[in-house]
Amino acid sequence: MADPDLSLLARRVAKGDVEAFAGIVRETQGRLYRLAARLSGSTNDAEDVLQEAYVKAFNALQEQRFDGRSSVQTWLYRIVSNAAIDATRRRKARPVSNPDDAEPREDSSVDPEGRMALRELDEWLSELSVEQRSVLILRAVEGFSTVETAEILGCSEGAVEQRLIRARANLNKRRGET
Amino acid sequence: MNGDEDLQQLEALTRATQSLAPSPGFEARVMTRIRARVERESWRSRGILLGCFAAAAAAAIWVAQLEQRQVDTDALTLFDSMELTQ
Numbered sequence: 001m002a003d004p005d006l007s008l009l010a011r012r013v014a015k016g017d018v019e020a021f022a023g024i025v026r027e028t029q030g031r032l033y034r035l036a037a038r039l040s041g042s043t044n045d046a047e048d049v050l051q052e053a054y055v056k057a058f059n060a061l062q063e064q065r066f067d068g069r070s071s072v073q074t075w076l077y078r079i080v081s082n083a084a085i086d087a088t089r090r091r092k093a094r095p096v097s098n099p100d101d102a103e104p105r106e107d108s109s110v111d112p113e114g115r116m117a118l119r120e121l122d123e124w125l126s127e128l129s130v131e132q133r134s135v136l137i138l139r140a141v142e143g144f145s146t147v148e149t150a151e152i153l154g155c156s157e158g159a160v161e162q163r164l165i166r167a168r169a170n171l172n173k174r175r176g177e178t
Numbered sequence: 179m180n181g182d183e184d185l186q187q188l189e190a191l192t193r194a195t196q197s198l199a200p201s202p203g204f205e206a207r208v209m210t211r212i213r214a215r216v217e218r219e220s221w222r223s224r225g226i227l228l229g230c231f232a233a234a235a236a237a238a239i240w241v242a243q244l245e246q247r248q249v250d251t252d253a254l255t256l257f258d259s260m261e262l263t264q
Binding site: 018021022025026029030033034037038043046047050051054055058059111113114115116117118120121124136140141168171172175 | 184185187188189191192194195196197198199200201204205207208209211212213215216
């Protein structure tokens, strides 16, 4: 996935042009927000995750920590995926003391149909581990190759394939039970 | 249902979530946070610079005072030796 404009903007940010970062946000926020929402299963978490991810990306660019080995887009996907995976783990680990907390409060500005579909997707993928879920979403939903998925998740290509097989098997097993 | 149907359902749910987008003003909120961070960093850098300048000035004053004291001592020694000679 070539992103010459993003590379240019990233170089400008690295040279101290703060406003160039707005271009990166404008160009990528839709795709990255959907990725964060699909991985975390919550529109509320998605926005927080994405905001944190952008701040991390900006810091890395300013401190010259982006080495340019991968494309800017893949690199941003990596930051957002890691942040969303952490948020999902935190959400799963959080004990639900109040029944009202079980259902996260949703932003009313978000399209209700999309929100409902996201809830359904979250429910459908609920049997999968965070790792299996992220591989399935990146490979089958976002359309990344095995190599790119491995690069985004920071694991081997073999691990990606293995998680994908397990994810599909778990979905099959769940279907058999229902 | 088989694996293909699983993928079809996944695709259908994915399409349905395609309308999701950040709430209005998201980009502005991100940029406000980033500008605030840059501003904070800039003040920190200025603070460090000011601290270094103050330390350098103090060191310069101390060295100057030290040199002045040395000159005074030398002058006094010279004066004493002249008095003794006379």
